[in-house]
Amino acid sequence: MALSQVVGRLIGVREHVVDPGGGGAPRVPRPVRAVVVGGGIAGMSAAVVLAERGVDVTVLEAAPTLGGRLGAWPEELPDGPQRNEHGFHAFFRQYYNWRSILRRVDPELGFLKPIPGYPILSAQWPTEEFGKLPPAPPANLLALLLRSPSLRLADLRGMDRDAALPLLTYDPERTYAEFDERTADELLTSLRLPDRARAMLFEVFSHSFFNHEAEMSAAEMIAQFHFYLLGNPEGLAFDCPDEDYATAIWEPLTRYVEKHGGRVSTGTPAARLDRTPDGWRVTTADGTGHDAGHLVLAVDPPALAALVAASPGLPAAAPELVARMSAFGTPGPPYAVARYWLDGDVRADRAVFSGVSRQATLDSVTLYHRLEEEPRRWAARTGGSVIELHAYACEPGVPAEELAERMRVELTTLWPEAADLRVRELRARVEAQAPAFTPGSHAWRPGVRTDADGLYLAGDGIRTEFPSALMERSAATGIVAANHILRAEGAAAEPVRSIRPRGLLARR
Ligand SMILES: Cc1cc2nc3c(=O)[nH]c(=O)nc-3n(C[C@H](O)[C@H](O)[C@H](O)COP(=O)(O)OP(=O)(O)OC[C@H]3O[C@@H](n4cnc5c(N)ncnc54)[C@H](O)[C@@H]3O)c2cc1C
Structure with a gap:
């Protein structure tokens, strides 16, 4: 463990238990059926946890291959087949929940290899290196301020330090109450940073959330600074699979779910949802009905809005969910x-x-x-x-x-x-499938539990009460959805973890 992590621990910068799990039988005491719509990280994380506890779970995935935005598929090139992927992903080390799912298929996470360095390139200024900072705060922040060629002492003097305070006082309620109506752009401008520091230290970071600063909530930006830098004990260095995502992740996870009695069905789009006396029916595009007591919708925001709109019974069964869809379904x-x-x-x-x-x-x-x-x-x-x-x-x-x-x-x-x-x-x-984090969006962002019994949401656009983002939020919400089902059925829940829940200078 690095010295910065030892110091960090003393001030509470460490892994925190959000939900200790446990509390029930190792397996559901009676037969329980669940359907998960969407075979990305969120859906497969839910399926893994449910299948382990003996829930008869079926994953319905629209695409021919699993993984969604972390997907991989075969591609024919003139000189032979290659796997292509939805895009490069950084597997950060504070992704405790996603990593716990991945450990099911590789307990040592040997397929994840450390990536040396995390440089930021610019045509105007010298490269800035993020990957070699001490892992934990406050040492990482101090090192950044002292070492960064993009920030000099005079810049720090000219900066509005009061405006920077919210970055260090993240609070899951107060931050949203105070900053969700403002834009990330306004927040960054108020810091009065020189252009170079803003470009090299802040902009690349904010772009990674698939939203423009001028259209992104300042509260979300503060939350992400907390999750990746200012409350994160593991550092900005990250790992990546050394094989494509299908080989490293999706094929082994599918085998794992099947070994535990679950089913994973690709090329099977859900077309409509209906409430039934015993739970839910999902009708797929070929007209087949899948009945279950519990339903997890783990699709991207526009797909969720489309599925809800195609389900005429939902306004009566889940009016609040339906009301949130017009804003939620508009992607970034x-x-x-x-x-x-x-x-x-x-x-x-x-x-x-x-x-x-x-x-x-x-x-x-x-x-x-x-x-x-x-x-x-x-x-x-x-x-x-x-x-x-x-x-x-x-x-x-x-x-x-x-x-x-x-x-x-x-x-x-x-x-x-x-x-x-x-x-x-x-x-x-x-x-365009990434969730939008527009100003004011916290008020209508749906959480995992909906207003309909037995109907849950999971994905990277779903609200969590603890710090999380991107892949980690997808996995965490998938696990939380599974936990609601397991607790309702008397089975033990899965532990959920996150980083320090509040900023270093946040008031209790
Ligand atoms: C280019 C790119 C780079 C990224 N880089 C990073 C990174 O470095 N680090 C990081 O943490 N995150 C990164 N992300 C974000 C990350 O990919 C997502 O947060 C995560 O994969 C979302 O997973 P999900 O399960 O919530 O949603 P999705 O992956 O969107 O999965 C939803 C699934 O539902 C399926 N579906 C939709 N409609 C239906 C239907 N009607 N019936 C059945 N199935 C349906 C879809 O086909 C899809 O498979 C990146 C994303 C992109 C696009």
């Missing part, structure tokens, strides 16, 4: 992912993953041929490289290929050698 801005198979490689000292600041489109670069086994083999065989470019919140209405080309050109301004690499293949996508 589109994001773009472009995977390039190129002739030749970039410089050997380029990092596996880099964030990018102040390019019009490009937000991150990942060198897949230095990350996962299959692209590594392809690059060794061909002398080429596999490079993935992301835009986390881009201009609407622009075709995927055009966004891909804009990102490629922007990359060449950061890494000039990339201009010499001929494009062999490109797979480009633009999607």
Whole structure:
């Protein structure tokens, strides 16, 4: 354990137990059926926990492959098959709940390899390194303020320190009451940071939440600073699978759920939900009805709104849920992912993953041929490289290929050698499925429990009472949904964990 973590522990910066779990039988004492709609992280996390406790669980996934936004699928390239993925993901070390699900299929998490460094690239300023800070606060913050080339003493003097205080006083109620109506952009402007510090230290971070600062709640931004930096005992360094997500995660998790008596059905979109005397019926697109006492809806926000709208019985069964859908179902801005198979490689000292600041489109670069086994083999065989470019919140209405080309050109301004690499293949996508965290959204954000008995929600747009985000929020809400079902049926619940629940300077 690093010294900063020892100091952090003394002031409560450590793993906290949100729900100790337990409290019931190891297996449900009578037959219980549950249907989970959506086979991404949220749905599969719920299914894992339910299946372990003997619940007869069926996962219905619309796509031909599992994983949703962490999905992977086969792709035919002219020189042979390759797996493609929905996009590079950083598995942070404070993702306690997601990691506990992954430990079911790899107890040592050996498939997750540490990624050296977390540089932020800019065409205007020298690279900023986030991955090598001490892991825990307050040492990480002090080191950032002392070491960062983007912040000098004079900048700190000129900064509005009172405006920065909310970043250190995160509170799950007060922060939202005071800041949810304001935008992240207003909050950052009020800090009076020099442009360089704002660009290099704050903007890349805020873009990672798939929302524009001008359209994102300041409270959500404060919550995410707390979750990733100012309340996180594990640091900003992260790990990544060394195989594609289907091989490393989805195939083993499917086998695990099936071994515990569950079923996972891909290519099976849920088309409609109905209340029945004994619970719920999910009718799939082929007309098959799936009856269960409990139903977990673990789909992305626009899919949830569409499913609710296609279910004429829901306004009577779950009026509050239905009322929240018009706001919740509107996703954040589109994001773009472009995977390039190129002739030749970039410089050997380029990092596996880099964030990018102040390019019009490009937000991150990942060198897949230095990350996962299959692209590594392809690059060794061909002398080429596999490079993935992301835009986390881009201009609407622009075709995927055009966004891909804009990102490629922007990359060449950061890494000039990339201009010499001929494009062999490109797979480009633009999607809008990420939750929006607009100002005021906390008031209508649905939680796991709905106003209808036996109907639960899970996913990265669902509210939690403890710090969480992105993949970790999906896994945590999936587990919390499963726990509601297990407790209702008399079975032991699963522990839920998170980081320090409040900011370092938050009042009790
Ligand atoms: C490009 C990109 C990069 C990212 N990077 C990171 C990162 O570095 N770190 C991080 O923590 N997070 C990252 N994320 C976010 C992360 O992917 C999501 O938070 C997480 O995967 C969401 O999981 P989920 O289960 O909540 O939703 P989803 O993954 O959206 O799963 C929902 C599932 O429901 C299915 N579905 C929809 N409608 C129906 C229906 N009617 N019937 C049946 N099934 C249906 C969908 O097909 C999908 O499989 C990234 C996301 C993207 C897009």
